[in-house]
Amino acid sequence: MRSSRHERRSGHEEANGLSVSGEPRSTEQYSKRPPTRRPSAAPGNDTGDGYVDHETASDRNPYTGQPFSDLYYELEEKRRALPVYQARQRIVDAVRRHRVVVLQGETGSGKTTQVPRFLLEAGFQRVVCTQPRRIAAVSVATRVAQEMDVCLGDLVGYTIRFEDVSHPKRTRLKYVTDGMLLREAFQDHMLSRYDCILLDEAHERTLSTDVLMGLIKNILPVRPALHVVVMSATLERDHFTTYFNQAPLLDVSGRMYPVDIRYEKQPVMDYIRAVEEKVQYIHEQEPAGDILLFLTGEEEIEDMCQRLRYYSRTVAKRGLGPLHVLPLYSALPLSHQQRVFEPANPPGARKVVVATNVAETSLTIDGISYVIDPGFAKSKIYNPSTRVESLLVSPISQDSAKQRAGRAGRTRAGVCYRLYTEDAFRTELQERSYPEILRCNLCNVVLTLKKLGIDDLIHFDFMDPPAPDTMIRALETLFYLGALDENVALTPLGTQMAEFPLDVQITRMLVESPRYRCSEEAVTLAAMLSVPNVFVRPRYRADEADARKERFVVSDSDHATLVCVFEAFVKHDHDARWCSENFLNDRALLHAVNIRRQLASMLKQMGLPLCSPGIRAPDRWVRLRRCVLAGFLMQTAFWVRRRDYMTIRDEQVVGLHPSSVVRHRPAWVVFHEFVLTTGNYIRTVSQIEPEWLFELSTKYYDLTEYKDGASRRALELAAGLRKMRRHGTA
DNA sequence: TAGGGTTTT
Numbered sequence: 039m040r041s042s043r044h045e046r047r048s049g050h051e052e053a054n055g056l057s058v059s060g061e062p063r064s065t066e067q068y069s070k071r072p073p074t075r076r077p078s079a080a081p082g083n084d085t086g087d088g089y090v091d092h093e094t095a096s097d098r099n100p101y102t103g104q105p106f107s108d109l110y111y112e113l114e115e116k117r118r119a120l121p122v123y124q125a126r127q128r129i130v131d132a133v134r135r136h137r138v139v140v141l142q143g144e145t146g147s148g149k150t151t152q153v154p155r156f157l158l159e160a161g162f163q164r165v166v167c168t169q170p171r172r173i174a175a176v177s178v179a180t181r182v183a184q185e186m187d188v189c190l191g192d193l194v195g196y197t198i199r200f201e202d203v204s205h206p207k208r209t210r211l212k213y214v215t216d217g218m219l220l221r222e223a224f225q226d227h228m229l230s231r232y233d234c235i236l237l238d239e240a241h242e243r244t245l246s247t248d249v250l251m252g253l254i255k256n257i258l259p260v261r262p263a264l265h266v267v268v269m270s271a272t273l274e275r276d277h278f279t280t281y282f283n284q285a286p287l288l289d290v291s292g293r294m295y296p297v298d299i300r301y302e303k304q305p306v307m308d309y310i311r312a313v314e315e316k317v318q319y320i321h322e323q324e325p326a327g328d329i330l331l332f333l334t335g336e337e338e339i340e341d342m343c344q345r346l347r348y349y350s351r352t353v354a355k356r357g358l359g360p361l362h363v364l365p366l367y368s369a370l371p372l373s374h375q376q377r378v379f380e381p382a383n384p385p386g387a388r389k390v391v392v393a394t395n396v397a398e399t400s401l402t403i404d405g406i407s408y409v410i411d412p413g414f415a416k417s418k419i420y421n422p423s424t425r426v427e428s429l430l431v432s433p434i435s436q437d438s439a440k441q442r443a444g445r446a447g448r449t450r451a452g453v454c455y456r457l458y459t460e461d462a463f464r465t466e467l468q469e470r471s472y473p474e475i476l477r478c479n480l481c482n483v484v485l486t487l488k489k490l491g492i493d494d495l496i497h498f499d500f501m502d503p504p505a506p507d508t509m510i511r512a513l514e515t516l517f518y519l520g521a522l523d524e525n526v527a528l529t530p531l532g533t534q535m536a537e538f539p540l541d542v543q544i545t546r547m548l549v550e551s552p553r554y555r556c557s558e559e560a561v562t563l564a565a566m567l568s569v570p571n572v573f574v575r576p577r578y579r580a581d582e583a584d585a586r587k588e589r590f591v592v593s594d595s596d597h598a599t600l601v602c603v604f605e606a607f608v609k610h611d612h613d614a615r616w617c618s619e620n621f622l623n624d625r626a627l628l629h630a631v632n633i634r635r636q637l638a639s640m641l642k643q644m645g646l647p648l649c650s651p652g653i654r655a656p657d658r659w660v661r662l663r664r665c666v667l668a669g670f671l672m673q674t675a676f677w678v679r680r681r682d683y684m685t686i687r688d689e690q691v692v693g694l695h696p697s698s699v700v701r702h703r704p705a706w707v708v709f710h711e712f713v714l715t716t717g718n719y720i721r722t723v724s725q726i727e728p729e730w731l732f733e734l735s736t737k738y739y740d741l742t743e744y745k746d747g748a749s750r751r752a753l754e755l756a757a758g759l760r761k762m763r764r765h766g767t768a
Numbered sequence: 769t770a771g772g773g774t775t776t777t
Contacts, residue, residue, distance in 0.1 A: 215775090416774090
């Protein structure tokens with residue numbers, strides 16, 4: 039096969055005047071093909087319709103002119119065995135014939151690695167394929183480059199935050215995170231670099247993919263040569279085809295093994311106990327095979343692991359093999375996460391992976407025979423009336439349950455135990471999960487859309503339009519932050535703010551920071567506020583962890599404390615051991631180092647000076663606290679009683695979160711976030727002086743805007759105080 | 769005086 043003679047690429051496409059889009063294309067355009075398609079570059083056999091069939095290709099790589107490597111032949115064999123390979127002509131034909139095609143297929147069908155390549159080989163000039171996760175973009179691009187026997191970063195590449203392994207001209211197939219493609223659209227509203235865009239894992243409905251879909255729908259009519267493929271898991275629905283005006287649906291079934299779904303006969307009262315019993319049942323009654331079970335969070339998982347390890351010790355006495363119990367959640371150190379991919383220890387033990395939703399989408403563990411699905415997950419919800427985002431344990435969707443079940447059929451036939459009744463599955467679980475865009479505040483989405491040149495947000499064609507209240511809240515916040523004007527138009531400040539990959543309040547703090555002469559500190563803080571909590575506090579060593587934290591404390595500011603932690607981390611050369619001794623999460627801190635570097639270079643590019651009062655300056659933290667207030671000006675609270683504060687305007691009674699280092703109950707604080715857990719808490723707070731509020735010269739603290747109430751009285755008191763100080767009487 | 773699912777720019 040590989041030695042068969044190939045035909046030189048004929049002029050077929052030019053001859054019939056058809057481009058891949060089925061639209062006339064001038065020869066001038068056609069002649070702009072990159073060198074890889076020159077006849078001398080020896081491409082594969084043209085099957086007569088413009089599709090190059092590498093089955094009859096030569097033993098020289100058409101893209102490099104080099105002989106193929108041994109790895110190439112090995113991978114080529116595997117690739118041809120993929121289900122999607124059989125459908126390649128069908129896929130190419132459909133994409134040529136239609137502007138948008140929806141392609142469904144399970145993980146394992148090979149759609150992510152193969153479809154973009156089919157389209158490249160069919161003659162598309164620049165193909166981009168989005169992924170929701172960085173790690174997927176990297177690993178898929180690497181794989182495809184290997185399969186095509188080309189150097190990664192040349193013909194095939196990837197672009198993710200902090201890492202661009204692509205060539206501006208030579209890269210013709212690029213994998214990117216969805217957020218990254220959205221960023222690219224900031225510079226190039228029409229995404230004119232690409233003639234083919236693939237949105238992969240669209241069923242996950244990430245914020246960025248949703249915005250991209252809306253954007254692309256806008257672009258399609260003005261870019262007649264653009265073709266789009268929306269790829270998703272098979273979830274039996276026509277949501278995408280409807281949204282894209284009856285786009286054709288192709289199904290590329292994956293190589294899935296059957297999964298036997300077993301329901302409970304009666305509703306389960308205590309799912310934790312039911313999970314434990316189900317593991318015991320499987321271990322004692324069912325054949326060998328690893329178990330994956332889903333729980334909602336770290337604490338639940340660590341508890342369950344303890345229980346199961348205890349059980350494992352007891353069964354050993356009864357002559358049963360041991361369990362190898364492994365937790366899996368994203369906050370777990372990477373080395374611990376890796377353990378779920380290793381063989382069971384001792385050999386022959388039954389592996390039990392106790393996981394959060396990471397195992398539903400991000401991490402795929404092969405060799406699972408049993409899935410236990412209690413039907414719950416934590417999910418973020420946003421309440422626009424209180425402006426609070428919170429995590430809530432809630433029932434999963436039918437789609438999510440299907441995804442979980444599928445995890446048992448990846449390498450062999452499996453069983454999924456659903457710890458709820460079949461009736462509950464049909465009547466109580468909603469069909470789909472709420473997409474992210476309906477569950478979070480929209481400040482950044484609005485800013486992004488404005489930056490993309492979309493002015494009419496009301497008529498923007500979201501697949502699922504967000505609630506009007508949420509939209510209004512976002513517009514209001516952006517207005518007070520100075521990003522939008524009275525006409526809801528982007529201000530110069532807003533244009534600048536949209537560039538930053540940060541929450542809008544953090545961005546505002548950052549761009550204000552040179553004015554407070556503390557931009558060095560502000561950049562550090564911005565990075566620290568953008569990563570997960572750096573303080574580790576294991577339940578059984580809580581006191582020890584608290585004692586260690588004391589070393590970094592600046593007693594009137596959690597924000598300043600975070601800066602101190604970061605600076606200590608840098609001083610200790612990013613040392614992982616130092617982190618673990620000090621109960622700090624080194625992964626989060628390293629991430630903060632990267633973010634800080636990126637932000638500092640952005641500030642420099644924008645001509646915003648990096649300055650600091652110096653680490654010994656007595657007013658260092660005062661400046662930082664004022665600067666935080668400049669960004670988080672809508673998030674202040676005043677003291678009412680004991681540990682209780684009241685938020686300004688909304689007048690919610692909130693507690694100071696117990697993790698705060700601020701203990702002396704200052705009259706006014708600025709807070710980073712409002713969390714709803716076992717109570718209402720404000721978390722990551724700093725003391726502020728009330729007169730700073732009026733010095734912000736913002737409408738937000740204009741007393742005439744306040745009805746008579748606690749907020750007004752608190753502000754009046756503060757204003758009175760200000761007057762008294764001015765007259766030297768206080 | 770406590771709990772944070774997952775991901776991205």
